[in-house]
Amino acid sequence: MGNGAAAPFGRYGAPSMPSVVGYLKRAAMLHPRPRHSPPPEDLELDDVATHSWIRSPPAPHLPVDDEEPAMREEDEREEDALLRPHTTPDSRRLLFKLGSSFFLFGLINNVLYVVILSAALDLVPPSTPKGIIAFCNIFPALVAKVGWPYVLKGRIRYTRRIIGNTILSVLGMLVVAMFDSLYMRLLGICLASFSSGLGELTYLQLSTTYHPPSVAGDSVGYFAAGTGAAGLVGASWWWMLRNLGVQIGVGVSSILPLVIPLAYYTILPQPAAFADLHLPPAYEDDTIGPVISPYTPIPSSDDPDLDEQGTEVKRSVALTAKDKWALVKPLLMVYMLPLFIVYTLEYTINQGVAPTLVYPVPSPEKNWLLSHIIHSVRDYYPLWQLVYQTTVFFSRSAITLGFPPLPRRLLPLPAAVQAVILTILVIDSAVGIFSDESEGLSISLVFLLIALEGICGGLAYVNVFYRVNQENTTSADGDPERSKQEREFKIGSIGFADSMGILLASLIAVPTEVQLCNIQAARGKMICKSL
Structure with missing residues (x-):
C-alpha cells in the first residue's frame, strides 16, 4: 500500500x-x-x-x-x-446495483440476529436466563468466523456458500418457530447465528473481488450501512410481528433470508462488468496511496477448472497455515486489537451498564419533553437501545454518505473514546454524577454518551474493514489467483475480533450489572432492583 x-x-x-x-x-x-x-x-x-x-x-x-x-x-x-471521474449512465447504473446488493446483504444477514435478541423474552420461559439467548446468538457466529478463513483452503465458491447460508438461516428460524422445546429453539438460534457469521465473512470477502479499489470500497461501505440499518429494521420488524406470537412471527421472519440469493442473482453486477468503465482507481487518501499493481482479471466461476473465458486455471493454489500467519501478523495490532477493544467496551456498556441507567420518571412540570418519552422506569433501556442503534446506523454509513475514512493511525481512537464513555457511565450508575433531583441532567448526559458510543462503534467497524479492503495485495510470484485468495483471507481474518469482543463482553456484563445494582441499593436507590 x-x-x-x-x-x-x-x-x-x-x-x-x-x-x-x-x-x-x-x-x-x-x-x-x-x-x-x-x-x-x-x-x-x-x-x-x-x-x-x-x-x-x-x-x-x-x-x-x-x-x-x-x-x-x-x-x-x-x-x-x-477533474472528475468519467461516469456514464451505465457506470452509475452498475454502481447503484452494486450498492443496493451489498446494502441488502448487510441488512438481511444481520436482521435475524436482531430479531432473535428482540424476541428473547418471548422465546424462553421466564425462569431461563436471557443471557443464554445472547450466547447462542454469538458463539456459533464466532466459530464460523474463525473456522472458515483459517481452516479452509483454496478458492471460495461464493454461489455455493450463499445458497448454503440461506438454507441454514431459513432452517434455523423454522426450527425456532415450529418447536416449543427450549433445546430445539436454542438449536435453531445456533443455526441462524452460524449462518449470520459465515454470511458476514462471505460478503466482506466478496467485496475484494471488485476493481478498481474505489468500487471495492463502495461495496464495504454499503454492506456496513446495511448492517447498521439491521438494528433499526430488526427491532421494528419484531415490534410489528410480536403480537402474532412466536410461531407466526418467527415463521414469517424465516422468509427474509430469501432476499439474499434473489439480490445475488438478479441485482449484483459481476466484477467483470466494471473492467471497461472509466472510474476512479481509489479515493483521494494519502494513507492508502495509488494502486501499485495493475488489475488482472481473476476467475470468478464456481467451476474449479475454468475461469470466465473458459480457460483452464491452476488447481493447486491454496494458502498454507504459514502463509496465513504471515498475512495475519501485520493485522493484529493495527486492525484486530482496536476492533476487539471497541466491541468489548461497547457491549459491556449495552449489556452490563445500560440496564442500570434508570432514574425516576420525569414529571411534566420539570421535564415536559422527557415526560412524553419516558412513561415508566422500563422505558429507559429501550430508549438507550434506540439511540445506540440509530447512531450505529449513521456512523456505519459514513463512507457511503461521503465522509472520508479515518486515517490508519487514528483507528485506535474509537476504542479510547469508548473507554472514557464506559468510565463515565459506570460512575454515573454507581454514585451518580448529578443529584437525584436532577434526573433531567442525568438523562441528557447518558443520552449524549450512548449516542457517542454508537458513533464510535460504527466508525470502528466500517473503517477497519474499509482499510483492509483497500490494502494493496500482490503475491510474490505475481499469481492473480493467489493474490485474490490473500485479499479474501485478510478481510475474512478480521471478523473474529468483533465476535470475540462481544463474547467477552457477555461474560463481563452479567457480574457488572449485578454489582452496579447492589451499589445503587446500598446508597438507597432501589429502582434497579425493582425491574
Whole structure:
C-alpha cells in the first residue's frame, strides 16, 4: 500500500484527446494574438499566406464577440471533465446495483440476529436466563468466523456458500418457530447465528473481488450501512410481528433470508462488468496511496477448472497455515486489537451498564419533553437501545454518505473514546454524577454518551474493514489467483475480533450489572432492583 502522491491524472485515467485539444484552446485564449492589425508593408505575399498571426474571419452568422464566450464555456466543460471521474449512465447504473446488493446483504444477514435478541423474552420461559439467548446468538457466529478463513483452503465458491447460508438461516428460524422445546429453539438460534457469521465473512470477502479499489470500497461501505440499518429494521420488524406470537412471527421472519440469493442473482453486477468503465482507481487518501499493481482479471466461476473465458486455471493454489500467519501478523495490532477493544467496551456498556441507567420518571412540570418519552422506569433501556442503534446506523454509513475514512493511525481512537464513555457511565450508575433531583441532567448526559458510543462503534467497524479492503495485495510470484485468495483471507481474518469482543463482553456484563445494582441499593436507590 503505497503512500506516494498520485500522478495528476492518476485517479481518473489519462485525459482524452478532446480534453487535450480543449486545454490547448484555452491556453491560446489566455494569450491572444492581435486579430485585426494590418500586415507589415514589407511582407511578401508568401509570408502573408503562412504568417502565424493570420486568422480566418469568423463565420458571418457568429460574431467574434459571441464566439469567445462559447469557446470558453466549452473549454471549461472539457477541463472540468479532467477533474472528475468519467461516469456514464451505465457506470452509475452498475454502481447503484452494486450498492443496493451489498446494502441488502448487510441488512438481511444481520436482521435475524436482531430479531432473535428482540424476541428473547418471548422465546424462553421466564425462569431461563436471557443471557443464554445472547450466547447462542454469538458463539456459533464466532466459530464460523474463525473456522472458515483459517481452516479452509483454496478458492471460495461464493454461489455455493450463499445458497448454503440461506438454507441454514431459513432452517434455523423454522426450527425456532415450529418447536416449543427450549433445546430445539436454542438449536435453531445456533443455526441462524452460524449462518449470520459465515454470511458476514462471505460478503466482506466478496467485496475484494471488485476493481478498481474505489468500487471495492463502495461495496464495504454499503454492506456496513446495511448492517447498521439491521438494528433499526430488526427491532421494528419484531415490534410489528410480536403480537402474532412466536410461531407466526418467527415463521414469517424465516422468509427474509430469501432476499439474499434473489439480490445475488438478479441485482449484483459481476466484477467483470466494471473492467471497461472509466472510474476512479481509489479515493483521494494519502494513507492508502495509488494502486501499485495493475488489475488482472481473476476467475470468478464456481467451476474449479475454468475461469470466465473458459480457460483452464491452476488447481493447486491454496494458502498454507504459514502463509496465513504471515498475512495475519501485520493485522493484529493495527486492525484486530482496536476492533476487539471497541466491541468489548461497547457491549459491556449495552449489556452490563445500560440496564442500570434508570432514574425516576420525569414529571411534566420539570421535564415536559422527557415526560412524553419516558412513561415508566422500563422505558429507559429501550430508549438507550434506540439511540445506540440509530447512531450505529449513521456512523456505519459514513463512507457511503461521503465522509472520508479515518486515517490508519487514528483507528485506535474509537476504542479510547469508548473507554472514557464506559468510565463515565459506570460512575454515573454507581454514585451518580448529578443529584437525584436532577434526573433531567442525568438523562441528557447518558443520552449524549450512548449516542457517542454508537458513533464510535460504527466508525470502528466500517473503517477497519474499509482499510483492509483497500490494502494493496500482490503475491510474490505475481499469481492473480493467489493474490485474490490473500485479499479474501485478510478481510475474512478480521471478523473474529468483533465476535470475540462481544463474547467477552457477555461474560463481563452479567457480574457488572449485578454489582452496579447492589451499589445503587446500598446508597438507597432501589429502582434497579425493582425491574
